[in-house]
Amino acid sequence: MTQTEILERFSQTAEAAGAVMVTVDSAEAVAAYVAARVSGPVMLPAFASGERLKLKEALEKEGLFVITEPHRADVLNAAAGVTGVNFAIADTGSLVLDSTAEEIRLATTFPPQHFALLDPDKIVVDGLAAVPPMRELHRRDGRNFVAYITGPSRTADIERVLTIGVHGPKQLHILLVSGLSRDPLEM
Numbered sequence: 001m002t003q004t005e006i007l008e009r010f011s012q013t014a015e016a017a018g019a020v021m022v023t024v025d026s027a028e029a030v031a032a033y034v035a036a037r038v039s040g041p042v043m044l045p046a047f048a049s050g051e052r053l054k055l056k057e058a059l060e061k062e063g064l065f066v067i068t069e070p071h072r073a074d075v076l077n078a079a080a081g082v083t084g085v086n087f088a089i090a091d092t093g094s095l096v097l098d099s100t101a102e103e104i105r106l107a108t109t110f111p112p113q114h115f116a117l118l119d120p121d122k123i124v125v126d127g128l129a130a131v132p133p134m135r136e137l138h139r140r141d142g143r144n145f146v147a148y149i150t151g152p153s154r155t156a157d158i159e160r161v162l163t164i165g166v167h168g169p170k171q172l173h174i175l176l177v178s179g180l181s182r183d184p185l186e187m
Contacts, residue, residue: 001125006090007176010123013093017151019172027058030082030175034115035062037173040079043067043111045103047084047187049180050117055082069103081107081169082115084180084187087122087133093150095174096130097187098137100144104187108147114169116149119180133184140185 001009011021024030030053034042042064044056059066059082067074083104085095095116099105108114124130137144152172181187 003121003123006123006125007120009125010088010090010093013091014088014151014174015093017093019093019151019174021174021176023176023178025178027053027055028061030055030115030117030177031058031062031064033173033175034059034080034082035064037171038064038080038113041065041067041074041077043074043078043081043103043107045069045081045083045101045107047104049084049119049177049187050082053177053180072106075106075110078107078111080113080115081111083107083117085116085118085122085174086137086187087124087130087184088118088174089125089127089130089148090123091126095147095149096134097147097149098144098185099147100141105145105147108149109169112169113171113173114149114152115173115175117175117177117180119182120176120178121182122184136185 044066056066088095152169
């Protein structure tokens with residue numbers, strides 16, 4: 001498959017799982033997109049590509065209150081979390097994140113909205129193609145936490161009544177940012 005076909009497949013499966021996909025070209029575009037959808041504090045844990053983009057400054061310029069070192073008490077008030085992504089898997093529409101840092105786990109699981117920044121070049125075709133980057137993640141730190149995020153949080157009860165957002169974000173926004181980072185070890 002070409003990278004364009006992989007991106008197309010990822011978009012289809014991620015949207016089928018309930019994610020919103022959008023292409024942006026700069027930190028300012030990311031910040032404007034987030035600001036148009038959020039009214040409240042934004043959790044922005046440290047991740048390399050976000051720091052390179054100067055994302056905190058861009059979000060603050062849009063008038064958002066940014067929490068850069070989120071603690072458990074902050075999750076009660078946070079309207080959104082913004083993180084990077086290590087890589088994604090096209091056939092499931094899943095994002096893969098090294099979530100060893102508690103701040104990443106808090107930002108991706110507690111606020112009602114999660115905005116995930118993904119370089120389209122870091123999308124692999126399937127689970128088999130995900131093995132090499134997963135090995136590299138575990139080689140770097142064998143005790144790390146890895147999160148697979150496929151669409152917004154969902155759960156169902158015994159009567160098969162589906163509920164969105166009970167155990168995590170009600171909305172997942174995947175922001176495709178070309179040139180963000182091609183390194184699957186970097187968010």
